Amino acid sequence: MSNKPSIPKGTRDFSPIEMARRNYIFETIKTVYRKYGFQQIETPAMENLDTLIGTGGDESDKLIFKILNSGDYLAKADEGALSEKNSTALTRSIAEKALHYDLTVPFARYVVQNQNDITFPFRRFQIQPVWRADRPQKGRYREFYQCDADIIGSDSLLNEVDLIKIIDEVFTELFQGKLNYTVSINNRKILAGIAESFGISDRLEEMTVIIDKLDKVGMDGVSKELTEKGLPAEIATFIGSVNQDPDAITKVKQQLQKPEIGLKGIEELEYVFEKLNQLNNLQTANLVFDPTLARGLGYYTGTIIEVKVDNFPSICGGGRYDDLTGKFGLKDVSGVGISFGADRIYDVLLDNNLYPEFQGDSTQVLFTNQGEQDEQVFLPMLFALRDAGINAEIYPEPAKWKKQMTFAERKAIPFIVSSNQEGELFVKNSDEADKVPFNTIDDLIQKVTA
Amino acid sequence: MSNKPSIPKGTRDFSPIEMARRNYIFETIKTVYRKYGFQQIETPAMENLDTLIGTGGDESDKLIFKILNSGDYLAKADEGALSEKNSTALTRSIAEKALHYDLTVPFARYVVQNQNDITFPFRRFQIQPVWRADRPQKGRYREFYQCDADIIGSDSLLNEVDLIKIIDEVFTELFQGKLNYTVSINNRKILAGIAESFGISDRLEEMTVIIDKLDKVGMDGVSKELTEKGLPAEIATFIGSVNQDPDAITKVKQQLQKPEIGLKGIEELEYVFEKLNQLNNLQTANLVFDPTLARGLGYYTGTIIEVKVDNFPSICGGGRYDDLTGKFGLKDVSGVGISFGADRIYDVLLDNNLYPEFQGDSTQVLFTNQGEQDEQVFLPMLFALRDAGINAEIYPEPAKWKKQMTFAERKAIPFIVSSNQEGELFVKNSDEADKVPFNTIDDLIQKVTA
Numbered sequence: 001m002s003n004k005p006s007i008p009k010g011t012r013d014f015s016p017i018e019m020a021r022r023n024y025i026f027e028t029i030k031t032v033y034r035k036y037g038f039q040q041i042e043t044p045a046m047e048n049l050d051t052l053i054g055t056g057g058d059e060s061d062k063l064i065f066k067i068l069n070s071g072d073y074l075a076k077a078d079e080g081a082l083s084e085k086n087s088t089a090l091t092r093s094i095a096e097k098a099l100h101y102d103l104t105v106p107f108a109r110y111v112v113q114n115q116n117d118i119t120f121p122f123r124r125f126q127i128q129p130v131w132r133a134d135r136p137q138k139g140r141y142r143e144f145y146q147c148d149a150d151i152i153g154s155d156s157l158l159n160e161v162d163l164i165k166i167i168d169e170v171f172t173e174l175f176q177g178k179l180n181y182t183v184s185i186n187n188r189k190i191l192a193g194i195a196e197s198f199g200i201s202d203r204l205e206e207m208t209v210i211i212d213k214l215d216k217v218g219m220d221g222v223s224k225e226l227t228e229k230g231l232p233a234e235i236a237t238f239i240g241s242v243n244q245d246p247d248a249i250t251k252v253k254q255q256l257q258k259p260e261i262g263l264k265g266i267e268e269l270e271y272v273f274e275k276l277n278q279l280n281n282l283q284t285a286n287l288v289f290d291p292t293l294a295r296g297l298g299y300y301t302g303t304i305i306e307v308k309v310d311n312f313p314s315i316c317g318g319g320r321y322d323d324l325t326g327k328f329g330l331k332d333v334s335g336v337g338i339s340f341g342a343d344r345i346y347d348v349l350l351d352n353n354l355y356p357e358f359q360g361d362s363t364q365v366l367f368t369n370q371g372e373q374d375e376q377v378f379l380p381m382l383f384a385l386r387d388a389g390i391n392a393e394i395y396p397e398p399a400k401w402k403k404q405m406t407f408a409e410r411k412a413i414p415f416i417v418s419s420n421q422e423g424e425l426f427v428k429n430s431d432e433a434d435k436v437p438f439n440t441i442d443d444l445i446q447k448v449t450a
Numbered sequence: 451m452s453n454k455p456s457i458p459k460g461t462r463d464f465s466p467i468e469m470a471r472r473n474y475i476f477e478t479i480k481t482v483y484r485k486y487g488f489q490q491i492e493t494p495a496m497e498n499l500d501t502l503i504g505t506g507g508d509e510s511d512k513l514i515f516k517i518l519n520s521g522d523y524l525a526k527a528d529e530g531a532l533s534e535k536n537s538t539a540l541t542r543s544i545a546e547k548a549l550h551y552d553l554t555v556p557f558a559r560y561v562v563q564n565q566n567d568i569t570f571p572f573r574r575f576q577i578q579p580v581w582r583a584d585r586p587q588k589g590r591y592r593e594f595y596q597c598d599a600d601i602i603g604s605d606s607l608l609n610e611v612d613l614i615k616i617i618d619e620v621f622t623e624l625f626q627g628k629l630n631y632t633v634s635i636n637n638r639k640i641l642a643g644i645a646e647s648f649g650i651s652d653r654l655e656e657m658t659v660i661i662d663k664l665d666k667v668g669m670d671g672v673s674k675e676l677t678e679k680g681l682p683a684e685i686a687t688f689i690g691s692v693n694q695d696p697d698a699i700t701k702v703k704q705q706l707q708k709p710e711i712g713l714k715g716i717e718e719l720e721y722v723f724e725k726l727n728q729l730n731n732l733q734t735a736n737l738v739f740d741p742t743l744a745r746g747l748g749y750y751t752g753t754i755i756e757v758k759v760d761n762f763p764s765i766c767g768g769g770r771y772d773d774l775t776g777k778f779g780l781k782d783v784s785g786v787g788i789s790f791g792a793d794r795i796y797d798v799l800l801d802n803n804l805y806p807e808f809q810g811d812s813t814q815v816l817f818t819n820q821g822e823q824d825e826q827v828f829l830p831m832l833f834a835l836r837d838a839g840i841n842a843e844i845y846p847e848p849a850k851w852k853k854q855m856t857f858a859e860r861k862a863i864p865f866i867v868s869s870n871q872e873g874e875l876f877v878k879n880s881d882e883a884d885k886v887p888f889n890t891i892d893d894l895i896q897k898v899t900a
Binding site: 004005006007008011012013014015016019020023034035036037039040041042043044045046047048051062065066067068070071072073074075077082085086087088090091094095096097099109110112113114117119121123124129131133142143151154155156158159162165275278279328329361362363375376379380383386389390391392393394396397406407410411 | 492517540581583601608829856857860
């Protein structure tokens with residue numbers, strides 16, 4: 001292999017500076033999650049294919065990366081599928097394992113498998129990569145991180161209040177008040193009520209899918225598709241009248257006078273707003289009721305949440321689901337959760353120049369190396385600095401001065417220690433023009449930690 | 451699917467307490483790596499199969515988990531292999547990607563691919579899961595974490611010195627001086643010298659493989675196998691005479707009087723010992739020269755290192771390699787690195803009861819919930835505590851007192867806040883018998899942070 005090596009499409013390497021930025025995002029989210037009583041778990045990258053298949057529909061199944069069985073996998077392959085060359089039919093017989101495509105399904109599996117050891121309500125967070133055999137494109141990867149928090153085993157809407165506060169805390173910290181963002185909230189029960197009020201309860205999912213496209217196709221597009229599908233044109237008019245209307249809640253209530261489920265949704269929504277108001281509201285989040293928010297088909301049954309900044313797709317989303325663990329045999333357990341999209345948040349912070357400097361992450365002091373004499377003098381100092389908790393290194397062999405300076409510059413090392421012919425010792429701060437002499441290790445530590 | 455769900459053999463879920471312990475190990479290692487100037491990178495879990503195949507020999511290739519191509523993968527399948535039902539031959543045509551089985555090969559690929567952006571010598575660390583289609587058994591998993599640090603692009607033995615100091619720092623921190631451990635060091639050049647001194651340079655690898663089994667089969671086993679393979683019996687006698695001999699270095703030197711490569715190895719070894727001596731040696735590590743240490747076949751060409759505690763397999767290992775990036779077209783770049791086995795270290799700490807308590811990681815304060823009145827009073831306090839950086843939660847719905855106490859106990863929450871009928875407020879520390887009254891939020895914060 002002599003061609004320049006590469007990595008699979010849709011995957012990425014992360015360089016040191018990229019890692020520092022990503023860690024900053026992860027640490028911010030983790031700290032807030034912990035503050036709210038969430039505990040971290042991890043599940044394997046690989047799940048049994050049976051666990052993953054059929055939870056998100058056929059389209060989702062196609063997005064799952066399957067892992068070829070080890071050894072002589074063809075020995076147990078489905079003969080019929082093989083002779084027909086039917087890839088889909090063959091897969092189950094040659095691939096028993098697969099990579100998880102989200103953290104929600106593995107979490108549901110975890111909860112059921114460990115139900116006797118878990119104390120409910122269970123607040124868990126999970127930050128791991130997920131894999132999707134999607135067509136790679138700008139901002140969409142085949143391997144990316146999700147940062148999920150869920151509370152499972154509690155119907156209380158105080159959990160929704162906590163999740164919205166978490167969103168507010170995380171983005172207040174990451175955006176430092178310099179970037180506007182909208183937290184849209186809706187409730188699946190309201191969408192169900194709307195459908196019922198127009199006499200199309202049996203076509204709720206269709207309606208939801210169409211309304212969900214509002215962002216992409218606009219009001220006209222939604223109207224057109226509703227008509228094409230033979231759904232009442234009044235729905236379009238109604239959606240148009242409440243879209244981005246600050247008084248949407250009143251108008252939706254009027255529409256929902258009869259259907260109980262819709263009013264239940266409104267009641268839940270109002271409870272969340274009321275509690276947040278009592279808590280002096282939010283720091284920087286612009287929380288709005290958006291009756292057009294649908295978040296795909298999914299498994300949501302109550303509250304739905306989505307966070308957006310201008311010019312980017314959703315950076316966080318979530319909602320309440322009433323039967324996530326049903327597939328695995330544990331019925332009637334309600335949960336609610338959110339997921340931060342770390343990769344998109346990464347781009348938002350980069351585009352808006354919102355990263356802090358990451359000095360603590362990298363080397364603070366470089367001892368230059370102009371020969372054996374330097375090594376003798378500098379090695380004990382180097383280890384004394386490290387003992388004092390300072391990130392430090394010595395250039396590992398004598399090299400040209402320029403080479404060592406390029407090294408320091410590219411690694412953004414702020415302090416350079418050197419000696420001269422007379423054996424005098426100096427330290428230079430990259431922010432200052434001149435090097436200054438020092439005599440003792442304590443003197444040096446003081447100068448580099450000042 | 452109504453059976454109890456499970457996960458693939460050889461994989462594991464990590465519960466909150468297991469995550470806290472694992473994070474403690476990872477954070478300890480990361481902090482030391484950073485102190486020594488190492489920068490973190492990450493590479494994708496998936497690599498092109500071409501990148502991974504053929505770097506570690508046929509046996510290694512079998513351990514690679516391959517990922518089935520998406521879509522109609524049989525359309526491009528190798529017809530011949532299909533009709534012969536030859537699994538091995540078919541794989542390349544239906545699986546272009548695979549999961550990395552270590553972090554060293556992806557790192558070599560990364561270095562070559564990004565060589566123009568990297569400043570050498572490059573100190574990188576990488577902590578990620580790896581996957582091996584090994585037969586699962588106690589302590590051996592199919593998905594496990596490696597914690598690697600390598601310096602690439604420098605021949606200097608100061609790098610070896612740093613790596614041994616890192617090992618000493620990490621285990622001094624993790625073992626707290628309560629557990630003996632041995633850092634064995636050898637040099638591949640010494641093994642080459644021994645082979646040459648017995649006139650079997652052409653059979654160095656065979657000899658190495660046999661000597662490497664000393665731990666498992668004992669001196670007799672080694673002797674027997676050497677004879678069986680027709681290698682000089684004197685090798686066994688020699689190995690026996692230096693094994694665990696504190697004066698091994700002198701004896702090996704005598705044996706190596708002629709072969710230059712062997713003496714070069716001794717010289718390198720002595721340099722490392724000498725530098726460590728000058729630096730007042732190590733804190734807790736017991737560093738010994740072990741001329742029988744071989745560490746498999748691998749790609750090592752100089753120093754080899756292995757760390758052991760009683761009753762466990764190796765918990766850390768590494769060495770110097772001279773041509774890791776050669777496969778990808780970048781020749782003559784020397785590197786040296788170590789890898790901590792996080793999963794084994796986890797077990798060692800658990801067996802020896804060496805984990806600290808992880809209070810900061812979980813909820814510190816639980817507000818109990820006996821109804822709407824409690825929610826009104828406690829919610830503002832809850833958020834005030836979180837604003838003060840204290841991990842806190844409220845039981846999300848009114849529930850029986852016993853249920854809430856069980857929740858607190860199983861989540862190991864140290865402080866419980868409650869009210870009585872008269873609206874008086876109390877906080878109880880789980881270490882103390884009685885609850886104490888408090889009046890203001892400041893009062894509460896003081897009591898839970900005291």
